[in-house]
Amino acid sequence: MSSAARPAPPEAQKDQSQLRQKQMIARHFDRLAAAPETGEKCAYTFVPGNLSELLLSFGVLPVLPEINSLQSAMRGKSAEYISIAEKQGHSEDVCTYVKSDIGMLLSGNIGPTGQRLPNPDLLLLSYTGCFTFMKWFELLREEYHCPVAMLHVPYQADGHVTPAMRQYVVEQLRRKVIPMLEQLTGRAYDEERLRECLKLSAQAEDDLVWVLHSARSVPSPIDSYFGAVYYLGPIFSSFRGTPDAVAYYRELRAEIADRVRLGKGPVTPDGEMGRERFRVVVEGPPNWTSFRQFWKMFSDEGAVAVASTYAKVGGVYDLGFRHDPDHPLETLADYCLGCYTNLSLPTRIDLLVRYLRDYQADGFLINSVKSCNSFSAGQLHILREVESRSGRPGGFIESDLVDPRYFSAANIKNRLESYFQMLEQKRPEGRA
Amino acid sequence: MSAPTLAELLERAGGLYRDYRLGSVREWKARTGGLAVGYMPIYVPRELLHAQGVLPVGLMGGRDDLEIIKGDAYYQSYICHIPRSTIELGLNGSLDCLDGLLFPAICDVIRNLSGMWQMLFPDKLVHYLDLPQNFERELGGEFYRQDLLALSGLLTARGAAALDPEALRRSISLYNENRRLVRELYDLRRQKPWTLPTHELYLVLRAALVLPVEDSSALFRDYRELAEADPGRKPLDQARVLLTGSFCEQPPLGLIKTLERAGCYIVDDDFVQVHRYIRGDIATEGDPLENLVRAFLEDAAASSTRYIDEGVKGEELLLRARESGTEGVLFCAPSFCDPALLDQPMLVRAVDRQGLPWTAFKYSENSGQFQVIREQAGTFADSIKLWSNA
Numbered sequence: 054m055s056s057a058a059r060p061a062p063p064e065a066q067k068d069q070s071q072l073r074q075k076q077m078i079a080r081h082f083d084r085l086a087a088a089p090e091t092g093e094k095c096a097y098t099f100v101p102g103n104l105s106e107l108l109l110s111f112g113v114l115p116v117l118p119e120i121n122s123l124q125s126a127m128r129g130k131s132a133e134y135i136s137i138a139e140k141q142g143h144s145e146d147v148c149t150y151v152k153s154d155i156g157m158l159l160s161g162n163i164g165p166t167g168q169r170l171p172n173p174d175l176l177l178l179s180y181t182g183c184f185t186f187m188k189w190f191e192l193l194r195e196e197y198h199c200p201v202a203m204l205h206v207p208y209q210a211d212g213h214v215t216p217a218m219r220q221y222v223v224e225q226l227r228r229k230v231i232p233m234l235e236q237l238t239g240r241a242y243d244e245e246r247l248r249e250c251l252k253l254s255a256q257a258e259d260d261l262v263w264v265l266h267s268a269r270s271v272p273s274p275i276d277s278y279f280g281a282v283y284y285l286g287p288i289f290s291s292f293r294g295t296p297d298a299v300a301y302y303r304e305l306r307a308e309i310a311d312r313v314r315l316g317k318g319p320v321t322p323d324g325e326m327g328r329e330r331f332r333v334v335v336e337g338p339p340n341w342t343s344f345r346q347f348w349k350m351f352s353d354e355g356a357v358a359v360a361s362t363y364a365k366v367g368g369v370y371d372l373g374f375r376h377d378p379d380h381p382l383e384t385l386a387d388y389c390l391g392c393y394t395n396l397s398l399p400t401r402i403d404l405l406v407r408y409l410r411d412y413q414a415d416g417f418l419i420n421s422v423k424s425c426n427s428f429s430a431g432q433l434h435i436l437r438e439v440e441s442r443s444g445r446p447g448g449f450i451e452s453d454l455v456d457p458r459y460f461s462a463a464n465i466k467n468r469l470e471s472y473f474q475m476l477e478q479k480r481p482e483g484r485a
Numbered sequence: 486m487s488a489p490t491l492a493e494l495l496e497r498a499g500g501l502y503r504d505y506r507l508g509s510v511r512e513w514k515a516r517t518g519g520l521a522v523g524y525m526p527i528y529v530p531r532e533l534l535h536a537q538g539v540l541p542v543g544l545m546g547g548r549d550d551l552e553i554i555k556g557d558a559y560y561q562s563y564i565c566h567i568p569r570s571t572i573e574l575g576l577n578g579s580l581d582c583l584d585g586l587l588f589p590a591i592c593d594v595i596r597n598l599s600g601m602w603q604m605l606f607p608d609k610l611v612h613y614l615d616l617p618q619n620f621e622r623e624l625g626g627e628f629y630r631q632d633l634l635a636l637s638g639l640l641t642a643r644g645a646a647a648l649d650p651e652a653l654r655r656s657i658s659l660y661n662e663n664r665r666l667v668r669e670l671y672d673l674r675r676q677k678p679w680t681l682p683t684h685e686l687y688l689v690l691r692a693a694l695v696l697p698v699e700d701s702s703a704l705f706r707d708y709r710e711l712a713e714a715d716p717g718r719k720p721l722d723q724a725r726v727l728l729t730g731s732f733c734e735q736p737p738l739g740l741i742k743t744l745e746r747a748g749c750y751i752v753d754d755d756f757v758q759v760h761r762y763i764r765g766d767i768a769t770e771g772d773p774l775e776n777l778v779r780a781f782l783e784d785a786a787a788s789s790t791r792y793i794d795e796g797v798k799g800e801e802l803l804l805r806a807r808e809s810g811t812e813g814v815l816f817c818a819p820s821f822c823d824p825a826l827l828d829q830p831m832l833v834r835a836v837d838r839q840g841l842p843w844t845a846f847k848y849s850e851n852s853g854q855f856q857v858i859r860e861q862a863g864t865f866a867d868s869i870k871l872w873s874n875a
Contacts, residue, residue, distance in 0.1 A: 142833055144826040146563070146847075151827070180618060180792075184593045187618065187792055188827035195798065195831055203618060203792060205625065208590065210599055210613030217635075221628035225619055398600025423563045426823060430568065431597040433559050438604065451561065 068320060070305040074286055077297050079166060085114055086168035094237055097173040097193065100367045102181025102206050102389035104230070106250035106294035106376065110243055111234045115177075115291045116170060118189070122153040124165035126341035126455035134160060135456055148185045148424040149456040151192065158196060173199050175237050177230070181206040182366075182394030183427040202233040206389040212400045214390045222386035244381055250294030251378040258370045260302035261288055265371050267309050268359040269412055272329035274312035276319040278358030279339065279348040289367035294376075321352045330355030331476050334408045336362045336401075336435065337420040337428050342457040350466050354473045360408035362401065365393035369404075394427045402438045409443045415476045416446040418469075423453045446479060448472035491711035495685060498692035498704065502738075505551065505579045509695050510542050514582060520645050522610065523580065524587040525571070525595055526733040527788060528762040529614055530777050532660050533633055535698060536653040537645040542583060543694030543759055546570040549737045549851045559601070565821040566849045567734040568598045575605060584643055585610025587636070591733065591790040592823050610643055612636050618792040620782045630778045653773035659698045661766040666705035668761070671753070673709065675809045678750035679720045680712055684741045690757040691735075721750075724866035724873075727811040728754040729802060729832065730818030730825040732788060736848045743855040744815070748866030752809040755788075762786050789828040798828070799835025806841060812869045815862070816845035842873055 067075075088095055095114040098104070108115050125131045134156025135149055141159070143152050157163070164170040178190040178201050187203075194201050204225050207218040231242045264284055268277045275281070284305060292298040312318075318326040322345050333351075335358045340347050351358065368374065374391050377384040393401070409417060419436055421429045436447045450468050453459035489497065501509055510521050521540040524531075531541040547553070547570030555576045556569030574580050586609065588599035599613040615632055617625030637648045646652070667690070674681040689708045693701035712718070728744070732755040744751060767780040787793060787801035806814065814836050818825035829845065836843050844865045846858050 142830045144829065146821045147823060147826050184591075184596070185823055185827065188789075188823070191793065191798060191831065192827070195834070201794075203794065205618035205792075207615045207628065208596060208613060210588075210596075210615065215631075217628060217631040221617075221619075221624065224624050224627075228621075228624060229619070397603070398597055399604055401600075402604075421561055423561075426564065426593040426597075429561060430564050430594040431559075431601050433561065434601050434604070 068308050070301060070308055071283055073301055073304060074283065077287060077292060077301065081114070081291050082164055082166040082168055085116060085164070085171055086166075088114060088171040094174045095171050096175040096177045097190075098177040099179055099181070099183075099186050100289050101183065101392040101394055102179035102204070103289075103293075103367065104177065104179060104204075104385055105291065106247055106254055107226070107230070107234070107385060108177070109250045109294050110247040111238045111240055113175070113234065113238060116173065117290050118154040118193075119150050120290055121157060121164060121170070122150040122455050123341040125153050125157055126457075127344055128165065129342075130157070131342060131455040132457050148189075149454055150424060151185060151189045153455045154189070155192065155196075158193075172197050175199060175233065176201040178203045179206065179389060180204060181389045182208075182392050183425075185427070200233060200237075202230045204230055204389070206395060208397075209390060209395055209400065210397050212397050214387065218390060219383060219386045222389055223382045226382050226385060247381045248378040251376040251381055251384060253296060253299050254294045254376040255378070257288055257293065257298040257302045258368075258375050260306040261285075262370050263306050264302070264309050265360070265364065267313055268357075270313050271332075271413065272316065272318045273332065273357045273359045274309050274317055274319060276321070276326075276348075276351075276358050277364055278335040278361035279344070279351070280319050280321075281358075281361060281364040282339065285364055285367060319357060321348060323349065323352070326352050326355075326357070328355055329357050331416070331473055332357055332359045332412065332414045334358070334360045334405060334412065334414045334417040335420060336405060336417065337432065338363045338366070338422055338425060338454055339420065340422070340452040340460050341455050342453075343460045343462060346462060347452075347460075347465070350469050354469065356473060359412040359414055362393055362404065367392065369393055369396075398431050398435065402435055402442070405435065405439045406443045409439070409445050414445065415480065416448065416472070417443075418448040418450065418472065421449065421451045423451070423459050424456070425454065446472075446475055489707065489711075491715055494704070494707055494711060495688060498688040498708075501692035501695055502688050503548075503550075504695075505547070505574055507542065507579065507582055507695055510540065511582045513540055513697065520584040520640065520643055521582060522585040522587060522640070523583040524759075525589060525591075525598075527589065527591055527758045527790060528616070528785070529587050529589055529759070530633065530781070531698070531759070532653060532656040532767070532777060533637060533648070534640065535659065536656040537637065537640050537648055539640055539645050540697060543757070544571060544574075544580070544586070545691070545694070545735050545757070546850050547573065549739065549853050551851065553851070563821055564594060565734055565819050566851060567819070568594050570850060571598065572601070572605070575602070583609070585612065585639075587612050587614050589614045590616045594823075595733075610639055612639055616781070620794060622779070622782060626778050626782050629781060630774060633774060633777065648774075650773050653777075654769045656698075657767045657769050657773055657776065659702070661769075663698050663702045663705070664760065664763065665766070666702055666709070670705060670709055671761070673713070675752050677720070678723070678725065678752050679718050681709075682745060683751040683754065684738060684745060685712070687738065687741055687756055690760055693760065694757065722870065723748050723750040724869040725750050725752045725810055725812045726815050726866070727752060727802070727806050727809060727813075728815040728817050730789075730816050730822070730829065731756055732758045732790070732825070733822060734819035734850050736817065736819075737850060737852055740848055740852060740855055740858065743859045744862050747859045747863035748870070749815070749862055752811060753805050755786075758786065758788065762788070789824040797835075798831040802832055803835055803839050806836075806839070811841065812873055813865060814841055814843040815865070816843060818845075818847055820847045820849050842869060
């Protein structure tokens, strides 16, 4: 059957909060598209360790290349973009987010809304939890010839933040990042404005955490891996610190509270999910090229992700961190230092074991993506350790972020089905 | 004891290179009662360890003769080879003699390996050396100084001598001498590559990783003297190439020999980079710890693992190419090596701007077949000899 004759998938069911988010995103991309005319400055930056509030306080618009790459994958564009980058000499071995972004740039830099993204006025390289970020912006610098503000965030190798680590980040913010933003915008650093943004962040974070914790209910009203992608959109990207984000999370919380009250499970793109049969914790990012198909492999089996580590790459708020307006630069430092991929392997293992317990999960799954060594190197060790410490069975599947060549649907489905069968067999008698 | 012949020296170096169980380190420990601490590529300030009476031991993974039994169970197929061979050597007891292992911040794989090591070997010292990517003294420099002091404290807690400024000055002097000798070897190879074939020089550099600095300097001196005195070393009509990308996981020795047999004189490379990561001498006057910090900030090689702030990517590579009279560049990186492979398009662009011919291939430390690389390198060398204007 030709692709032209293939029936379109049914339209995904959307909650009111999702529609609100869609409008927020549309407005943001409109502003970006108009930036060359309006003169608004924009900075490209990354999700983990993003400095949204600081950018907001300077009136700088953020662009997040990771989000563009995953959006390219969801729109079926990433294969072409990756191919373009590989033809330019980028290795088949390296991160496909990078290659998709570079392919998109070389194809006219058309963003997810079909509008052209502005060139960056600044590359804000927040080097948090991922070595590839540094190389990515070295590559982009060669394309855009714009300044780079580098913020080196130390790694929590021993499971905690030391005063020296915090001080290092704060001083870089004070002496490097802020002066570059001042120079870029012609505005002086306004700490009061930053405090206001941080206050709004903390409000939104409270509601987000409430939503994430709602998955402790049985049945869980949310999916904390696939569904969480939508819930995290505003806070991980351009809206943390805005009144829009506060309104979004308030609305989302109310919707989820209703679902809890009614004893409902998550909403999937295909509608209300059926009976919750398996509660799983998921480690690793999702695959974006077949996101909906991947989710369906879970929901068809009645499997709900009740917690995930991917939902913490932009901040581990559920362990208590909140942006603190009383200590603006210190809190930005703590935020950057605390993102999930900046945590040591033993800390990641502790977190997974804790999730399994706190969310009454039947087991855990690792989706190991080829592109991301920050996540993937050590995941087989994580698998063994978490199994051993929690006594819950683990499953392991492999795919990629945005390269469809590495998503083998039949293979993944087969593994998932076997895994869920195993969970069924291991289930204590009397539990269905 | 009479001076060794060149063959004996190379035999000894080969033995040290091949000894996974680090026999020389075990002997040193038995003799001195000191601590021995390993380090992963590509750079740690060995002077600090030496000053505290600790033997720094450079680890660079395995080779093609190491059977990976357990290590593969820890890593997916799309992750480079060095962490799996390192795990293998840890789990099979080869590294038992080490009292600890340092993991410099060079990539996410080595970073995560540090966490695994903490869990697999809880009785050993494990330290992630978070090398700063900010190179201003008051920012990255201060952070780095604090990290070095923390490391020093960890060594002392394990029984090493306390850090003494005078001892550190002496250690810096010894390592300055050591680096000078390596620079001289590289200079000589640039001038007369037939005198120091890379497969030999490489063995000597690898052997030095497990020796005390005094012995390693003696090895470098002896090697140079013996190689220069060997009348059998005559120039061949080979292409002069610079090899880049091999700073962490190392190629098998057979691959280096293959490149040379295919018609390449390797006149510069980034093998075993710890010997040349700091480019010049480190000052010995004043605060020696400060001097170590300054050297890292201001005089380190432009590695792919290091953020190039104000500089131009590839500038140093081109400088090295000019200084070595390079006729072509070999991009020779391990499979799945993020720093090398993400850097490569930028370095290729720089090399293209310079009009230098280049070719690229990948390897793994346990690669066993070199025929394809031999043909590629041979064709490349031939094309340089026949047609290049470089």
